[in-house]
Amino acid sequence: xxxxxxxxxxxxxxxxxxxxxxxxxxxxxxxxxxxxxxxxxxxxxxxxxxxxxxxxxxxxxxxxxxxxxxxxxxxxxxxxxxxxxxxxxxxxxxxxxxxxxxxxxxxxxxxxxxxxxxxxxxxxxxxxxxxxxxxxxxxxxxxxxxxxxxxxxxxxxxxxxxxxxxxxxxxxxxxxxxxxxxxxxxxxxxxxxxxxxxxxxxxxxxxxxxxxxxxxxxxxxxxxxxxxxxxxxxxxxxxxxxxxxxxxxxxxxxxxxxxxxxxxxxxxxxxxxxxxxxxxxxxxxxxxxxxxxxxxxxxxxxxxxxxxxxxxxxxxxxxxxxxxxxxxxxxxxxxxxxxxxxxxxxxxxxxxxxxxxxxxxxxxxxxxxxxxxxxxxxxxxxxxxxxxxxxxxxxxxxxxxxxxxxxxxxxxxxxxxxxxxxxxxxxxxxxxxxxxxxxxxxxxxxxxxxxxxxxxxxxxxxxxxxxxxxxxxxxxxxxxxxxxxxxxxxxxxxxxxxxxxxxxxxxxxxxxxxxxxxxxxxxxxxxxxxxxxxxxxxxxxxxxxxxxxxxxxxxxxxxxxxxxxxxxxxxxxxxxxxxxxxxxxxxxxxxxxxxxxxxxxxxxxxxxxxxxxxxxxxxxxxxxxxxxxxxxxxxxxxxxxxxxxxxxxxxxxxxxxxxxxxxxxxxxxxxxxxxxxxxxxxxxxxxxxxxxxxxxxxxxxxxxxxxxxxxxxxxxxxxxxxxxxxxxxxxxxxxxxxxxxxxxxxxxxxxxxxxxxxxxxxxxxxxxxxxxxxxxxxxxxxxxxxxxxxxxxxxxxxxxxxxxxxxxxxxxxxxxxxxxxxxxxxxxxxxxxxxxxxxxxxxxxxxxxxxxxxxxxxxxxxxxxxxxxxxxxxxxxxxxx
Numbered sequence: 085x086x087x088x089x090x091x092x093x094x095x096x097x098x099x100x101x102x103x104x105x106x107x108x109x110x111x112x113x114x115x116x117x118x119x120x121x122x123x124x125x126x127x128x129x130x131x132x133x134x135x136x137x138x139x140x141x142x143x144x145x146x147x148x149x150x151x152x153x154x155x156x157x158x159x160x161x162x163x164x165x166x167x168x169x170x171x172x173x174x175x176x177x178x179x180x181x182x183x184x185x186x187x188x189x190x191x192x193x194x195x196x197x198x199x200x201x202x203x204x205x206x207x208x209x210x211x212x213x214x215x216x217x218x219x220x221x222x223x224x225x226x227x228x229x230x231x232x233x234x235x236x237x238x239x240x241x242x243x244x245x246x247x248x249x250x251x252x253x254x255x256x257x258x259x260x261x262x263x264x265x266x267x268x269x270x271x272x273x274x275x276x277x278x279x280x281x282x283x284x285x286x287x288x289x290x291x292x293x294x295x296x297x298x299x300x301x302x303x304x305x306x307x308x309x310x311x312x313x314x315x316x317x318x319x320x321x322x323x324x325x326x327x328x329x330x331x332x333x334x335x336x337x338x339x340x341x342x343x344x345x346x347x348x349x350x351x352x353x354x355x356x357x358x359x360x361x362x363x364x365x366x367x368x369x370x371x372x373x374x375x376x377x378x379x380x381x382x383x384x385x386x387x388x389x390x391x392x393x394x395x396x397x398x399x400x401x402x403x404x405x406x407x408x409x410x411x412x413x414x415x416x417x418x419x420x421x422x423x424x425x426x427x428x429x430x431x432x433x434x435x436x437x438x439x440x441x442x443x444x445x446x447x448x449x450x451x452x453x454x455x456x457x458x459x460x461x462x463x464x465x466x467x468x469x470x471x472x473x474x475x476x477x478x479x480x481x482x483x484x485x486x487x488x489x490x491x492x493x494x495x496x497x498x499x500x501x502x503x504x505x506x507x508x509x510x511x512x513x514x515x516x517x518x519x520x521x522x523x524x525x526x527x528x529x530x531x532x533x534x535x536x537x538x539x540x541x542x543x544x545x546x547x548x549x550x551x552x553x554x555x556x557x558x559x560x561x562x563x564x565x566x567x568x569x570x571x572x573x574x575x576x577x578x579x580x581x582x583x584x585x586x587x588x589x590x591x592x593x594x595x596x597x598x599x600x601x602x603x604x605x606x607x608x609x610x611x612x613x614x615x616x617x618x619x620x621x622x623x624x625x626x627x628x629x630x631x632x633x634x635x636x637x638x639x640x641x642x643x644x645x646x647x648x649x650x651x652x653x654x655x656x657x658x659x660x661x662x663x664x665x666x667x668x669x670x671x672x673x674x675x676x677x678x679x680x681x682x683x684x685x686x687x688x689x690x691x692x693x694x695x696x697x698x699x700x701x702x703x704x705x706x707x708x709x710x711x712x713x714x715x716x717x718x719x720x721x722x723x724x725x726x727x728x729x730x731x732x733x734x735x736x737x738x739x740x741x742x743x744x745x746x747x748x749x750x751x752x753x754x755x756x757x758x759x760x761x762x763x764x765x766x767x768x769x770x771x772x773x774x775x776x777x778x779x780x781x782x783x784x785x786x787x788x789x790x791x792x793x794x795x796x797x798x799x800x801x802x803x804x805x806x807x808x809x810x811x812x813x814x815x816x817x818x819x820x821x822x823x824x825x826x827x828x829x830x831x832x833x834x835x836x837x838x839x840x841x842x843x844x845x846x847x848x849x850x851x852x853x854x855x856x857x858x859x860x861x862x863x864x865x866x867x868x869x870x871x872x873x874x875x876x877x878x879x880x881x882x883x884x885x886x887x888x889x890x891x892x893x894x895x896x897x898x899x900x901x902x903x904x905x906x907x908x909x910x911x912x913x914x915x916x917x918x919x920x921x922x923x924x925x926x927x928x929x930x931x932x933x934x935x936x937x938x939x940x941x942x943x944x945x946x947x948x949x950x951x952x953x954x955x956x957x958x959x960x961x962x963x964x965x
Contacts, residue, residue, distance in 0.1 A: 141183055220292075220308035223299060226273070228253045231303065240290075240308075257285065265294065272296040272304055282311070291315035345445035348431075349399055351438055365424065365447045366417070385414045402428035402441040412448070423448045475548075475567035481560060482507055494548075494569055496541035509539045521552060525560040529553060535570065547574050572737060600638070601920030604942035606849030608635040609857050612944040616860075635942065658819055659697045661751050662686035662726045668701045669724075675705065676712035681721040690728055691818035693751050695796050700753075700816075703792045707755040707812050710786060714759025714810060725754040731815065739799050749818040750798075756811040762804040770802070835946075835953035839886035840864040844874040844902065845918070846894040850941070854889060857945030858952065870894045871902025879909055887936070887956055889948075892919035903935070916955050918943075 223232040233248050241256050265283050272279040276298040284291045295307045339346050345362030363369050384392045398408040408428040428443040475491030477484050484504040514536045524531035530553040537545045547570040555562040615628045673682050711722040729752045771790045793800045804810035841863050843854045855865040868874035892899040906913045914936040937955045
């Protein structure tokens with residue numbers, strides 16, 4: 085390229101020289117010698133200007149060599165030789181000077197053009213760099229207005245460049261007024277110093293670094309770098325570091341507060357970390373930096389009791405590279421046995437070498453004790469499950485899957501019958517209660533104890549008390565239950581209800597009989613007095629006799645009521661039951677239809693019983709008559725049997741009408757008929773007062789029979805099947821007393837007296853009757869209507885009253901309290917007790933109170949006079965002795 089350029093320059097010089105020669109030839113005639121010099125100079129200058137110094141010299145040489153310029157010179161007065169020499173010299177010097185000047189000028193021009201081009205090129209390059217950089221670069225004048233801004237600044241400012249130039253920095257970036265940007269740029273502008281700072285523009289969501297330099301024009305050149313990514317990375321790294329620190333602190337807190345012991349040991353057995361739980365578990369204090377051998381003083385055993393050498397400890401084994409899990413060790417801690425479950429793992433470095441061990445210790449002492457207690461509890465539960473005392477069964481929803489022998493025996497099933505659907509063995513009527521139990525199982529996991537019935541395999545209804553618990557809360561898919569047989573309790577409850585019913589009705593019957601006896605006392609007493617006082621020819625005598633018989637039948641009725649109430653008049657003595665039945669056998673046969681045969685099977689040598697013979701005979705009579713009525717117009721038979729019987733508690737449990745009786749020796753009376761029999765519903769009601777299945781009848785026969793049995797502390801059991809007759813078995817406790825000897829009957833002797841008798845009764849009719857009866861037989865009678873009045877009268881007539889006829893039940897003051905007060909006045913006072921209740925009840929209540937005798941209402945005038953005379957005679961005999 086350079087050789088080509090030189091050739092061009094030299095070619096231009098030759099051409100210029102040739103052009104100058106031609107121009108000289110053309111101008112010579114016009115301008116003479118001056119033209120020759122001018123053309124020379126112009127040619128040299130032109131050649132030097134376009135070609136440079138050397139081409140200018142070449143042109144000058146060509147022109148001088150052409151001869152045209154070596155001719156005559158301007159007129160200068162110089163010697164000839166000098167003149168000839170000066171002409172070429174002048175051309176040469178002039179040409180050289182022109183070439184030098186032109187070359188100098190040309191070079192200066194070229195240098196200026198080159199500098200300008202280079203400057204433009206550098207500016208272009210700088211602008212390209214400024215436009216291509218990711219930094220925001222801009223210039224500000226003294227008023228902080230933009231005079232230059234690169235493309236990144238335009239992007240950040242979100243304005244076109246023409247709007248940006250001339251805009252205020254504070255208008256374009258309002259956030260800068262509230263950051264340190266304001267202070268730092270003002271300081272750079274004011275103090276003309278370089279500043280560097282960081283700031284964040286929330287509205288743009290960026291972090292930036294800013295460098296500001298004072299500019300020559302008085303403004304600032306500002307370089308802004310977006311460091312958001314770096315800042316976020318720093319913040320994230322700081323956050324991660326903070327999180328890591330917090331996580332480390334949390335882990336430290338967890339480890340420090342774990343109930344399990346945590347220990348890290350180096351490969352040399354030095355403790356690097358240990359939490360408080362580990363020291364507490366071992367019962368020793370070990371700190372980081374100490375050796376594990378400090379624990380060697382602990383005598384550690386395995387689960388079989390063998391002593392463990394320290395080399396066999398879990399930590400020691402892990403140091404050898406072994407992973408140990410759930411290793412159980414035993415040792416003594418504070419004098420008590422302790423159990424640990426240990427886990428240890430080796431911690432390896434990058435080379436795979438064990439450099440430390442991490443171990444965890446769990447104190448399983450309480451757990452092992454709980455497991456032992458659980459095993460014992462399970463054993464007890466198994467024993468309970470297998471126990472015959474209570475039924476235990478379990479299942480899934482409606483199915484009974486497992487049951488103990490007690491439950492199976494209770495219902496008559498075997499294990500081969502399992503599983504059972506409990507709904508299939510539940511009789512109707514328990515659906516609502518079962519639904520409640522299921523709902524409670526779902527809601528709270530157990531249900532209230534409740535009663536229901538299951539059907540045994542033989543169809544018998546078995547009453548049960550049940551308790552059920554769910555094995556999973558909120559579901560009854562798995563459950564366990566216990567069952568208690570309520571058969572005996574139901575039987576006892578029935579007895580209690582029956583006894584309460586009988587007691588309440590008995591109280592009512594006793595009260596009615598007592599009051600009725602008071603009325604009958606007046607009727608019977610006055611009737612007998614009237615009968616004794618009128619002549620036999622008097623037409624009223626038969627009428628009075630009818631009254632007496634009706635009154636006696638009424639008295640029989642009240643005696644039946646009292647017998648039912650257990651308050652009949654009992655004359656208790658040791659009697660032979662077979663003899664009593666034998667005495668009334670003929671009477672029984674005449675009292676029932678001839679179509680009914682009576683068979684008597686009486687056992688000899690029976691032990692005596694303490695009883696009222698008359699009441700026992702009445703009891704047998706009632707049962708026989710009841711059996712004959714059950715046979716009706718058909719042919720049949722009634723069998724009466726007596727025998728000795730030993731009764732145990734199990735047999736007593738089958739009785740429905742048992743009183744407070746105990747196992748032991750008994751005499752039984754059995755009355756069996758071939759009548760129509762009874763169903764269960766009828767059998768349960770036959771002893772209710774006024775209950776009867778006959779069209780006629782009062783319904784007191786069996787009720788009175790029950791009263792007699794209860795009064796003798798006995799029991800009664802009934803067997804009956806519809807269409808096959810009934811059997812009544814009476815149990816009376818055997819006695820150890822000797823049989824009573826009967827006194828021979830004699831004629832009644834008339835009795836009279838002259839003593840003063842105090843009659844105390846709250847019923848006026850009784851007082852009048854007793855007074856009339858006693859006065860008829862010669863006695864003086866004083867009356868009182870209650871105990872308090874009687875005391876006042878007795879105190880006022882001290883020594884004149886020979887005997888007191890005292891009623892047992894009275895208002896204001898009853899007979900018992902009156903007797904006690906009378907005894908304080910006169911310890912020898914003679915008191916004949918009168919009551920509608922039986923003698924046994926009276927004697928029981930007045931035992932040890934000095935009672936002289938007892939007479940039961942209603943009584944005749946003669947009976948009262950005879951009883952009074954008997955008491956007075958006994959008292960006189962005792963006084964004489």
